Amino acid sequence: MSLLPAATGGEWQAPSLRRRFACLLYESLLLFGVGLVSGAIGTLLLKITGLASATSRDVLLQGVGIAVYGLYFVWFWTRRGQTLPMQTWRIQLVTSxxxxxGIGRALLRYAACALWIAPAAVLAKVNHWPPSTTMAAVAIGIAAYGLLALLHPQRQFWHDALCGTRLVTVDAGKPAVA
Incomplete structure (x- = not known):
């Protein structure tokens, strides 16, 4: 059953790129806190497991980070279709x-969102870039990938097209999907 709004002739309005990037900036601030939780969990697991190898420790910490961030996004996307920054900027995530x-589609979208940062992260790793250069490359990659939404017919991000999801503008106080 489709929940498209009748008031707009059955079409959702995609949020502007400016609003989506502002939401992303706000989200990155909250993700700093989520990263602290991830680090605490990873440190606890390191103490429990007693891993000695630096590579093993890095893999464990990165795995915990991916899992904790994934839990954060999948939880909010499946519960309300919005994280706190998405609520603030009146953006909601729905299926096409x-x-x-559902959980499966949210997990798929989380994995597909790696398209935002994966190319820059791989380049940084291969070229042994320092953290400042890596962060600059990731920022440029995010901006370039985000601008690709201008090439999509409904102005959606390409990972959303791949996953059968879309970001929509919602009226203040009225979620698109209850």
């Missing part, structure tokens, strides 16, 4: 049919 995401 206008329905709430």
């Amino acid at each position: 049919r206008g329905e709430r995401l």
